[in-house]
Amino acid sequence: MENKYTPQAIEEKWQKYWIKEKKYQVGEDEKRKKYYLLEMFPYPSGRIHMGHVRNYCIGDLVARYKFMRGFNVLHPMGWDAFGLPAENAAIKHKVHPAQWTENNINYMRKQLQRMGFSYDWDRELSTCDPVYAKWEQWIFLKMFEHGLVYQKESPVNWCPTCSTVLANEQVENGLCWRCEAQVVQKNLRQWFFRITHYAEELLAFCDQLTGWPDRVLTMQKNWIGKSHGVEVLFPLAESDEVLPIFTTRVDTIFGATFMSIAPEHPLVEKLIQGKEQKSEVQDFVERISRQDKIVRTAEDIEKEGVFTGSYAINPMTHEKIPIYVANFVLMEYGTGAVMAVPTHDQRDFEFAQKYHLPLRVVIQPEQQKILESDMEAAYEGDGLLLNSGQFTGLDNQTAKEKLADFMEKEKIGRRLVKYRLKDWGISRQRYWGNPIPIIYCSTCGAVPVPAEDLPVSLPRDITFREDGKSPLPDLPDFVNCSCPQCGGKAKRETDTMDTFVQSSWYFARYASAHCDTAPFDSQAVKYWMPVDQYIGGIEHAIMHLLYARFFTKAMRDIGLLPYDEPFTNLLTQGMVIKDGAKMSKSKGNVVDPNDLLEKYGADTVRLFSLFAAPPDKDLDWSDQGVEGAYRFMGRCWRLVHNHSAILKAAPANLPPGDLPPDCKRLHRLTHQTIKKTTDDIELRFHFNTAISAIMELVNELYVFPLPTEDEWRSLESLDTKDTRRQEGLVRISVFREAVSSIIFLLAPFTPHIAEELHALLGGCASIFDQSWPSYDPQALSVEEILIVVQVNGRVRDKIMMSAGASEEEIKTFTLQSEKVKEFTSGKKVRKIIYVPGKLLNIVVST
16 A cells, blocks of 8 residues: 655645535524634735744634534635735836736635635635725715714825825834835825724723733723823913813922923914024924924933923912923824923933923922932832922822812813824825725815715726826826716815725625625624634734724624624734744745645645744744654654554444553543643644644554554454454554544644545545544543652652552552662662652662
C-alpha cells in the first residue's frame, strides 16, 4: 500500500468534494442553535499574507469545531474593497480601480479556497458592489432623517500625500495611518456621523461585553473619555464676555494664575485687537495650526505659548490673570480654554517656569508642607486646601463638591459631564469610495438623493489628476444634476464616504447577502445576529470596532436591527513576527503562503499557525516549526496506513470486561486527550496545547504493543473464545479507539488529512457530518500514578503506586526499591521531600 503523504492531491480532492456538496452553505433553521463565526474581512491588496492565514486558520478551526458540535454555523467571507490603496495602485499601474480590485479579489479568493477554509461562498460580498453601495447610501439617508448625520465646517486632519481628510482615529503619532505622511490642519466643510449621541451608551455597554479582551475595552473607554467636572465662567477683564473653561480639578481654582487657550479659539482675534502682541500672536497661531494636534499634546513636546495682551478675572479670587495662547490646548477638548494651575498640573508648571509666571500652592499633602520656592514639579495628589478662602482646610475631594455647589448657586459655574469622543467625520476627497448621496441646491440647500434614485454610482470613464486629488469635481456629467425638491439646477456632492463606513455594517449584510429589498432581511438578521465570535487584529480596537458598535446602535434606533451590540465575543489575534519584526515587504521578511502550500500543503500551514503560539500572542515564525508540523502530518498518515488492515478489522466499540494495564492506560490517555482538546477549544482557545496533547497521544501509539497483520490473521483463525484471540481483539480495539479519536480531534485543525484518513477507515461521507467525540468520565479516573524517585536531586527510579496510596506508604515502598538502595545503602536519610502524585526526593548524607 502506498504510504507516502501527498498533501496537494488530498487537499484538491476534498476541496472539490466540499464545493460539489455545498458543505458550508447554510440557511436559517429554527430547530438548530446558530453560531455566527466571522473574521474581519480583508482589503483586496492582491495577495494574502501570513497574518491573514493565521487569522483565518483560527476562525476556521472554531467554525468546524462548532459544526461538529451540531451548531448551524454561518462562516462567510467578503472584501473591504473601497479605499485609497486601490486608487493609488490603479494610478500607478494605469488601470481602473474597479478592475484592479476585481483582479485582486479573484486571485485572493483562489488563495483562500486553496487553504480549505469552510466559507459559505454563496454569501460573498464586496463593498464596492453597486448593490452594497446602494444600501449603504440608503442607511446614510435614514441616519440623516433621524438627525444622526450633519454637515459643518471644521478644522480637519488633512493628509497632503493622500489628498484627503482623516478621522481623529486615523492619525497615529501625528502621521497618516496609511502613508505615514505628516498630517496638517485644514478647514473644510464636512459630513459627520453623530457618534457622540451614543457616547454614554458606548461606554456603559463596555461593561456588558464580557467576551471582549480587557485591553480592547480599556482602549475604547479611554477613547470615549468620560470626565466629570465643572464648567467655570471666567469674565474677561476688558469686556462683558466670559471665557468658559471645563475642569475636573475645580478644587485647585484658587491656584489659577493664568489662562491658556487654543490657537484655534474664536476669541483669539478679539483678545489681540489693539494689543501690541497682535502680530506675534498671529504668527504663533499660524505656525502651531500647521502642527499635528496629537503631537502638540504629547508629554515630551515643549510647552510654548504667547501672551495675548488680555486678562481674565478668576471668579473665586477676583484677580486679573493673563491669557496665553498655548500649543498644548486643543479647541475640540473641553471648551478650548483651560485655567492654568502651575502648582498642581505638570503641563502648567512647565509653562509657568518657562514664562516666569507666578505659583500658588492651594493643596498640601497631609503631614507635609510644600513651598512654591522649593517646587521642582507640580503636586498633583490629594490633600487639604490651602489659600482657598472659605474652603481652606477641606480635603480636596470634599472641596470639589462644595465648590461646585457654590458655583452653581452663584451662577458662575455648573457641573458637566464631558467626553473625549468627537463626532466621526466621514467625508473623503477621493474617487474610489462610496459617493455621499446628497445634492446641493442654491434654493433648497443640501437635499438627500431620493431612495428610488439610489445608488449614486461612480462614473467609470475617468482620468486621474496628476496632483492625486479626486477627479469627481471635474466631471460635469456627474456633478451637474437637478434638485429633487424644486427641479432647479443643482450639483452633486463629490466627496465619498470614509471606508470605515463600509466595514461598520457588513456583518449584518452577510445574514441575507442577496436581499434586494432592504439592507438585510429582518428575519435572517433576527436568527443570525449578533456575531457569536469575531476575530481580528488589536489595531482595530478603536476605529473599526467602535464604529461598528455605533452603527449597530444607530440602526437599532432607526428600526433596522433588534439588538444592541454587534459582536458577543472578540478575539484579537497576535501578529506574525519574523526576524524580530512584523512581516512586511519593506523589512524583507515576508513568507509567501503560496510557497508553503506548494511545498507542504494547507494542513501543515494550518497546523503550524495554530500550534506555534496561543492565538492572542504574537507568533514567531520558524522554518523548523513548519518542518516539524509537516513531519507530524506524515506520522499521522503512516500511523493509519501502516495499520489500516488491523484498524479496519477492529470493532468500533471496546469489548466488555476489564482491560489489561497498558490498554487501560491508553484508553485513559485517549479520553484525557478528548477532554483536553475539547476544553482547550471550547473554554480557552488554547489551540497550541490542544495540538500538543494530540501529539502526545500519537507518540504513545507508536510504542503501543500491537500484533502485526500476520499475527492478527493467526489470531483470527482461533476460536472466538480463545483468550489469545480475545486479548488481541481488546488490544486492537483500544488502538482503533485512539486512532479514530486522533482523526476526529485533528479535523478542525487539519481538515483534509482528517477527511482522507476517516474515509480510509471506512467512514461514510464527510467527517464533518459526524459528531465531535465525547469523553467517558469514568475512563479519566486514575487507578495508578507514576512517581519519579530522586536521590539528592537525581532521578534514580520510577514507580507505579495506587492512586489512593498514602504518603507514608509511598515513602516506605520507595525505600525498599533495589534501584534506590544502591544510592542510599549505608547513608543517613536526612529528609524526604514528597510532591503529591508526582515526585519523591530522598536527601541523604554524602
